[in-house]
Amino acid sequence: GAVVSQHPSRVICKSGTSVKIECRSLDFQATTMFWYRQFPKQSLMLMATSNEGSKATYEQGVEKDKFLINHASLTLSTLTVTSAHPEDSSFYICSAQTGNTEAFFGQGTRLTVV
Amino acid sequence: DAKTTQPPSMDCAEGRAANLPCNHSTISGNEYVYWYRQIHSQGPQYIIHGLKNNETNEMASLIITEDRKSSTLILPHATLRDTAVYYCIVRGFANAGKSTFGDGTTLTVKP
Numbered sequence: 001g002a003v004v005s006q007h008p009s010r011v012i013c014k015s016g017t018s019v020k021i022e023c024r025s026l027d028f029q030a031t032t033m034f035w036y037r038q039f040p041k042q043s044l045m046l047m048a049t050s051n052e053g054s055k056a057t058y059e060q061g062v063e064k065d066k067f068l069i070n071h072a073s074l075t076l077s078t079l080t081v082t083s084a085h086p087e088d089s090s091f092y093i094c095s096a097q098t099g100n101t102e103a104f105f106g107q108g109t110r111l112t113v114v
Numbered sequence: 115d116a117k118t119t120q121p122p123s124m125d126c127a128e129g130r131a132a133n134l135p136c137n138h139s140t141i142s143g144n145e146y147v148y149w150y151r152q153i154h155s156q157g158p159q160y161i162i163h164g165l166k167n168n169e170t171n172e173m174a175s176l177i178i179t180e181d182r183k184s185s186t187l188i189l190p191h192a193t194l195r196d197t198a199v200y201y202c203i204v205r206g207f208a209n210a211g212k213s214t215f216g217d218g219t220t221l222t223v224k225p
Contacts, residue, residue, distance in 0.1 A: 043215040043218065044158070091155070095211040105159070106157050
């Protein structure tokens, strides 16, 4: 299957700082990318959907001003957690699809806010 | 997306077939059954999907009942590396990346 790469795989940041997570589709162009969050021992929860060149659509309860999503090209979407706090510590996962084909997931980013 | 029900956990002996059930009684006619798995601290991995016919690929087989209200994922010869959380998801073919993940089944393959 196609490859989706996330960077970094792990990040530790201080409370109040911002962290950017990148999601890249390495061998295909992704018209749509999705961002998920997973807390320990829980399932994945969809945070937002981003389409290249347009604003992201956020799921209910997800603060768009806190989780900034940019999908500036067909191979890159970024998620910026602004003013991070310990409760934002989680496993963030992206997926990418092109057209209506199968979507592929990144390996995830473990964010720890101290 | 239709709701799915899976057992929370299952054990399987190494080398034996692992049969993971999923109930999706409210599935609609244009919805597919997808299976993913998530190995600890990794992103989900696509396994297989089907509409109404049984499907097989290099990883697994998918058996869908005739009324489409349930399905079974079969790993024919489970290995220790198959230990993971397995998610059964029912959704339309469009917007493939937008999936509603339930709690899944934690499969533990034992030596």
